[in-house]
Amino acid sequence: MALPLVAVVGRPNVGKSTFVNRIAQRQDAIVHEARGVTRDRSYHRADWNGTEFMLIDTGGIELQTDDAFGPSIRAQAVRAAAEADAIVFLVDGKTGLAPGDDDVAALLRRTDKPVFLVVNKVDDPSREEAVHEFWGLGLGQPWPVSALHGHGTGDLLDAIVETLPTETAAETVEAIDIAIIGRPNAGKSSLYNRLIGVERAIVSDVAGTTRDAIDTIVERDGLTLRLIDTAGLRRKSQIDDSVEYYGFVRAMRAIDQAQVALLVIDATLGVTDQDQRVARFAEERGCGIIVLLNKWDVVSGPDRKHEIAEQAGEKLGFISYAPVLRVSALTGAGTGRIFDAVKAVSEAYSQHIPTSQLNRLLTDIKATGHTVSKGRRHLKLAYVTQTRSQPPEFTFFVNHPDLVEPSYERYLENRLRETFNLTGTPIRLAFRKKA
Structure with a gap:
């Protein structure tokens, strides 16, 4: 059975990812001072006094924003709250009550799930009077904490785990870890959403939309798969943004964890030098590999398709052992064969020959x-x-x-x-x- 879920929501830059890392005791969620770093919802296993649960990190909720991704980020956060067993609403104790807090509180007052109003950045425990103004949000007792230093998190966690359902006891899931990799804008998130059948990852034609590595358990034809969507991989010399660098690190960590990598290539452009580099990353780290020529439905004419197929064989000759599938994440054409290929590659990857x-x-x-x-x-x-x-x-x-x-x-x-x-x-x- 699945672990209980605790969603962490709030305005941008109130410290949600820092809070998630503190509770999960890992540095999985990207933390950065810029707004809007977290876009998709990501899942992180946590444990408190023997009770295991899953934290859902979400992007900042803003009802009024110029960010092109704003509506998608808000939708991801709302979905996280809808599927959660308990909700942590994080606000900023340093800046105080903000108009955006009222907007989020209005959404949460409609739910019948336990909501914990957590005032973050109260780094000095003697300043707990800073939380008094948050009573006005109408969500009950404010909990002062410091995600950075850990103050107040113990009492908060005691209260949270008391509300979690006991019938969803933890169960170890033996899953095949599948990393979806590729250069930016190759269609990785579209493929991810297609394979899981739900819009988990934000899809956009803006390169670099996915910044974190997010994962979902999928069961198909007797297989249990953990699909991990990753940020687009580029050469380090081309990474000029510290947030993108952290996304690069998370993507490399996902490859290290994965048994099989799905290398997504934009077939309309053919195999590029960047595609070759990404394939090298996976090959050097010992992943099983399946090459997916994505957007095959919009490649024009049989001659061009033949040219791209031949080019893939030549430029990816160093992974000639990898199956090559022609797919369309947009229409779903050919994607059903991916699961069969994953099963075959996983068996080969894990086998022991007498x-x-x-x-x-x-x-x-x-x-x-x-x-x-x-x-x-x-x-x-x-x-x-x-x-x-x-x-x-x-x-x-x-x-x-x-x-x-x-x-x-x-x-x-x-x-x-x-x-x-x-x-x-x-x-x-x-x-x-x-x-």
């Missing part, structure tokens, strides 16, 4: 006589075994490990891929001297 089967292949390789020589020394393969999975690593025991050249490694990798199902997964080869 040593007996590997050594039968080794016998065939030795029978061909293909080896490496240097002077009077000849490379001899004694035996091979799989020494890890996720991704698979194979250790060859040989007489002279220093004789192994990159071309011979590629030869061995190709023979392994021809013989065993290693679709979509990188593999690692190690060479040790036979005792």
